[in-house]
Amino acid sequence: xxxxxxxxxxxxxxxxxxxxxxxxxxxxxxxxxxxxxxxxxxxxxxxxxxxxxxxxxxxxxxxxxxxxxxxxxxxxxxxxxxxxxxxxxxxxxxxxxxxxxxxxxxxxxxxxxxxxxxxxxxxxxxxxxxxxxxxxxxxxxxxxxxxxxxxxxxxxxxxxxxxxxxxxxxxxxxxxxxxxxxxxxxxxxxxxxxxxxxxxxxxxxxxxxxxxxxxxxxxxxxxxxxxxxxxxxxxxxxxxxxxxxxxxx
Numbered sequence: 714x715x716x717x718x719x720x721x722x723x724x725x726x727x728x729x730x731x732x733x734x735x736x737x738x739x740x741x742x743x744x745x746x747x748x749x750x751x752x753x754x755x756x757x758x759x760x761x762x763x764x765x766x767x768x769x770x771x772x773x774x775x776x777x778x779x780x781x782x783x784x785x786x787x788x789x790x791x792x793x794x795x796x797x798x799x800x801x802x803x804x805x806x807x808x809x810x811x812x813x814x815x816x817x818x819x820x821x822x823x824x825x826x827x828x829x830x831x832x833x834x835x836x837x838x839x840x841x842x843x844x845x846x847x848x849x850x851x852x853x854x855x856x857x858x859x860x861x862x863x864x865x866x867x868x869x870x871x872x873x874x875x876x877x878x879x880x881x882x883x884x885x886x887x888x889x890x891x892x893x894x895x896x897x898x899x900x901x902x903x904x905x906x907x908x909x910x911x912x913x914x915x916x917x918x919x920x921x922x923x924x925x926x927x928x929x930x931x932x933x934x935x936x937x938x939x940x941x942x943x944x945x946x947x948x949x950x951x952x953x954x955x956x957x958x959x960x961x962x
Contacts, residue, residue, distance in 0.1 A: 731795035731797070736793060743789070744791070746863075747770055752801070753928075755804050757929055757932065764808070801833075805925055809922070825923045843938065844884065915927075
């Protein structure tokens with residue numbers, strides 16, 4: 714969770730207070746960073762369902778576009794009636810339940826829950842350790858991120874160079890969470906992840922929450938250092954390709 718200094722502790726999930734003034738063009742609206750892995754989860758689900766939505770790109774430095782919310786992380790999803798939903802996995806469940814109720818809700822399928830949790834607790838941290846394994850790879854990543862995300866020119870320069878230093882430290886801290894070196898660990902986690910596939914998808918013949926959650930994490934690696942490990946994996950790469958074709962993301 715995240716806490717604002719002058720406000721109550723914000724929470725994940727569906728919020729009690731409606732914020733209809735925060736939707737754009739009278740359609741569901743997602744507040745996001747363009748390269749955020751957790752945002753890619755939601756984009757993939759929306760794309761696969763053909764759900765039209767507005768996107769508000771949040772400035773990663775000042776988060777000006779989220780000043781209205783107690784929750785200061787992305788993604789934040791605001792439905793057409795003003796319902797605000799925080800936190801990517803909660804958003805996946807909310808959208809699916811409203812759209813077609815295709816996959817189980819949290820607590821109804823322990824395997825799905827396990828792999829959705831894995832996306833945040835293990836896979837997300839594993840890719841950070843790889844992408845930011847050195848100052849060089851960190852600089853390459855920040856150069857890409859600051860060009861794609863909503864940085865002003867001045868903040869892009871600052872965040873590229875300063876961000877590379879900071880994210881290198883983050884990468885080191887994530888790497889210490891695992892017994893294996895970053896690339897070996899990611900390969901290990903991809904092997905483990907592949908055990909959850911139930912045919913073409915985690916959900917069997919069609920994707921469930923685990924598919925969108927883990928695809929989103931890996932999708933954020935595309936064009937960055939270490940993505941070759943995904944492309945070279947004999948089981949994860951075909952699944953990844955299916956998810957990309959399905960979602961258009």
